[in-house]
Structure formats: structure tokens, C-alpha cells
Amino acid sequence: xFKIYTLLFTLILFSTTNGFGQDPLTTKLPxxxxxxxxxxxxxxxxxxxxxxxxxxxxxxxxWKHNTAIFSPFEAIEILEGGAYIYYNDQWNLRITYNAKQFxxxxxxxxxxxxxxxxxxxxKNWRAQDRIFGGWAMWYVIGKTKDGKTVFGIGKxxxxxxxxxxxx
Numbered sequence: 001x002f003k004i005y006t007l008l009f010t011l012i013l014f015s016t017t018n019g020f021g022q023d024p025l026t027t028k029l030p031x032x033x034x035x036x037x038x039x040x041x042x043x044x045x046x047x048x049x050x051x052x053x054x055x056x057x058x059x060x061x062x063w064k065h066n067t068a069i070f071s072p073f074e075a076i077e078i079l080e081g082g083a084y085i086y087y088n089d090q091w092n093l094r095i096t097y098n099a100k101q102f103x104x105x106x107x108x109x110x111x112x113x114x115x116x117x118x119x120x121x122x123k124n125w126r127a128q129d130r131i132f133g134g135w136a137m138w139y140v141i142g143k144t145k146d147g148k149t150v151f152g153i154g155k156x157x158x159x160x161x162x163x164x165x166x167x
Contacts, residue, residue, distance in 0.1 A: 022089040024135035024155055030084065030091050033139075033151050040113075040152025041070040042138055044124075048157035050166060051131050063126040063158045068118045069106055069140050076113040076142035076150065078103050086135035094136070102140065113142065126158060133160035 044067050051061040069081075081102035084091040103111040106119040113119060126136070136156045143149055 024086040024091075024137070024157075027086075027090060029153070030093070032141075033153070036141070036149055036151045038152060039071065039073065039150045040076060040140055040142060041068075041072065042140060042152045042154030043068050043070070044138070044154055044156040048159050050159045050161050050163045052163055057127075060127050060129055061131050061162075065124055065156065066120055066122050067106075067124040067138050067154060067156075068120045069108075069113065069152060070118045071113050071115055071142075071152075074115050074144055076144060078108060078111040078113065079141045079143055079149070081106075081138070081140040084137045084139070086137070091137055131160050131162070133158050 044065050046065060049063045049065045051063055053061060078099045080096060080098055082096040083094045085094045086092070097105065099111045103109075105121045105124075108119045124138075136158065137153055138156070139151060139153045141149065141151045
């Protein structure tokens with residue numbers, strides 16, 4: 001009987017630690033970030049974000065949020081940024097922006113982040129003709145004054161409900 005319990009326990013442990021339990025919060029990051037130090041903060045508000053509607057666009061749902069990037073300790077020159085979405089148990093690249101494009105979205109003058117200053121993509125909204133949830137991950141890659149390449153990521157849970165359904 002002890003052998004059966006041991007086998008059962010081993011199978012349960014294996015299934016929750018070796019791939020079957022993958023989720024957006026714990027799965028491996030894309031290779032793009034391998035070897036880079038994570039020193040840039042990326043935050044979304046609100047988080048999680050629920051869907052809403054607008055009277056002037058009646059056939060669409062919106063996940064309205066903003067995203068901020070912040071380097072608390074040192075100035076950063078932006079190299080690129082973009083977003084991944086999570087499906088098939090992994091992060092999949094959705095879009096990449098070059099330094100100029102990304103800096104424009106976040107209003108970073110000349111792509112140079114000052115230490116201790118937040119920069120915000122005010123209307124970083126998702127719009128769809130149907131409600132469905134999912135995960136996104138915005139990222140930024142930059143370079144410090146001493147030439148070290150660094151990054152930041154922010155994961156965002158978009159819910160499959162309207163705000164009005166959460167009351």
C-alpha cells in the first residue's frame with residue numbers, strides 16, 4: 001500500500017512541476033532576455049484589467065489600461081520594446097518597436113530615460129469585437145551609461161468579463 005501512495009505522490013508532484021503546471025507567471029521568459037539584468041520596472045494600471053464598452057463604438061470591447069516604465073537607479077537609453085502574448089504554454093512575440101517608435105509611445109524624449117522618472121503609455125488599450133481573457137507582457141530593453149544591456153517586463157492579466165459583472 002505504501003508503494004501505491006508513494007507512486008501516486010510522485011506522479012502528482014511531477015505533473016505540477018514539469019510543464020503540466022505552466023502558467024504566465026511562472027513559465028520561462030523568451031530567450032531575448034537570457035543573460036540580461038532586469039533593472040527596469042514595467043507596471044500596468046489597473047491590473048488585472050476587465051473589459052468595458054464605449055457608446056461611440058458599440059460593437060467593441062476595450063481593456064483600458066496604461067503602462068509605465070521606470071528606471072529607479074540609473075539613466076537608460078532605450079534600444080527596443082514591445083509586447084508578447086501568452087498561449088500554448090509560452091510567451092509569443094506580438095510586436096516589437098524600435099527605439100524611436102517605443103520612445104514615442106511612452107513619451108521618452110530622445111529615447112533617454114532619466115533615473116527615477118516614470119514614463120507612461122497612457123492609452124495602452126486592447127480592443128476586440130468579443131470578450132476573451134488572456135495575458136500580455138510588455139517589455140523594454142535598454143542600455144546603461146556603462147554599456148550594459150538591461151531589460152524590464154510587466155505582465156498583465158486581461159479578464160473575460162466586463163467591469164459591471166464584477167460587482
